[in-house]
Amino acid sequence: MSCIQNPEALEPGNLPPKLRDRDKAKSVLNREFGSDLSSNSNVLISGPRGTGKTHIVQKVLEATPSTESATCYVSCRSSNTQYKALAQILSVLTNEDVSTGHHISSLQRRIRERVEALPLLVVLDDVEFLMRNDGSDLLYYLSRIPGNLRLLLTSTTPSVMKQADDRVVSSLQPHRLELESYSENQAFSILAERAEQALDSHSLQRDALQKIGETTQNISIGLYWLQVAGERRDTITSAVIEDVKHAAFRRYLDHLLSYFSTHHQLVVQAVMELLSESSGPVTTGEVYSRYEDLSEVYSESSVGHRSISDVLSELELLRILDCTYHYGGRHGKTREIELADPFNDSGYETQVA
Ligand SMILES: Nc1ncnc2c1ncn2[C@@H]1O[C@H](COP(=O)(O)OP(=O)(O)OP(=O)(O)O)[C@@H](O)[C@H]1O
Ligand SMILES: [Mg+2]
Known part of the structure; x- marks a missing residue:
């Protein structure tokens, strides 16, 4: 079923010898x-x-x-x-x-x-x-x-x-x-080179790769997208790319979170759950209380508000969360939290890895 011959070539941490453009x-x-x-x-x-x-x-x-x-x-x-x-x-x-x-x-x-x-x-x-x-x-x-x-x-x-x-x-x-973001064409070419080293010949259709390049110019996401598609199918068409989109973004998310603590993972899960239950942004207080519930479910000892506030700021720096700050009022600074693009879409499994 898979068309991956050389999985190493699709690992973001595995650098090709040549840096294109730049x-x-x-x-x-x-x-x-x-x-x-x-x-x-x-x-x-x-x-x-x-x-x-x-x-x-x-x-x-x-x-x-x-x-x-x-x-x-x-x-x-x-x-x-x-x-x-x-x-x-x-x-x-x-x-x-x-x-x-x-x-x-x-x-x-x-x-x-x-x-x-x-x-x-x-x-x-x-x-x-x-x-x-x-x-x-x-x-x-x-x-x-x-x-x-x-x-x-x-x-x-x-x-x-x-x-x-x-x-x-x-x-x-x-x-x-x-450094500027890559253009769609540049992202296409960088990914095409990696795909050529990693995949069976003729297994990747041109419009499939174009679809990745149009959707994201973050090369790491593109590589995870090719990984997931290549593991599941022997031919990668644009329909396959669409089908595995959420799984690919999830793999990228897990990669970003792998550098951080279980608290970071639980906070992301809390935000995802809350957003799937309501349409608007969620507040720090709501996230904290869901995080506490989840800590109990997974038998993890929870940490205090201040530490979770740090976790939220780090998730913002990672571009996993988008936060809007409001100042003043009874609680001083309050924060409205949403998932950042490319994660703010339905269809994710919210299970902690
Ligand atoms: N110009 C390029 N030519 C070839 N490969 C590239 C080029 N730019 C990025 N890549 C590949 O894209 C992947 C992501 O690059 P890298 O991790 O260096 O990005 P980054 O800017 O450090 O991202 P982050 O901010 O998430 O840490 C790597 O596998 C890298 O080899
Ligand atoms: Mg980096």
Whole structure:
């Protein structure tokens, strides 16, 4: 039934050797990080989801000669505090497990000593998750290490540095590189190349791939869509693409949530359930009480309002939820919650994975 020969080629985390298009990004990064190191600036790459930010930073890391510079990749989805990010950087530099039980100042001192010996390139991928917490302090510290340390940041929003103090911005002065969403044709071509490596020949119809490219320019979603369709059928037509749409979006959603806690999964389930019962947006209070019910059903211990408010903000950053804020009134700030496109459609199973 399946037409997938090489499933690896459809995994978003499995990068193809060649980055298509993105000529401006390539030339900026070549200039900033190529062998001819004429500048020493920091770079912030911003762009919507699935536009190749992580792909690009991985390629920069691969191309950096280990004799010239140590490199360290930090995913700020999981390393979302100064402590966690410093511990991750030091673990990579020393090959030791430094996850818990240290003072921030001792982690900072040890990193500084290393950087004095060998230049360091640190990637902070999805830095917005860190900026919600004490990311500004971390950036300030890193930007003040004399010479030798360069930062490559990525974010879905170009304005992420607004959350940093002025002293951080003036000390970092990142060179900004904004990636635009792919056009339908570009998304088509990128996905066609992956499909060619992954699927039986002639199993994917052109209009099926066009339908994906018209619906989403987020390449990760497109890859999950091809995965689900290819697993279920030996020929992928546009009707098949339509049939498996919800399953494909669900797989993308599960992938995004896999970096986060069970509370995040339960909150998404709570929002989905509430929205399927009523047409309008739901409030934080309603979500919290449904989340508590679900925690009981799944024998999970629930966390308080404040933590769930953080969870909601992270789900908003992930572009899973869309929230509208209202200020004033008896409760101060209130939040109306909806599912973001592409999830705000009926037809999802709301079961926790
Ligand atoms: N220009 C491109 N050429 C080839 N493949 C690409 C290109 N852009 C993106 N991809 C592929 O699309 C997938 C998603 O890219 P990536 O994960 O880098 O996006 P992202 O911007 O980091 O998304 P997110 O914001 O969700 O983290 C990856 O498998 C990547 O290899
Ligand atoms: Mg990414």
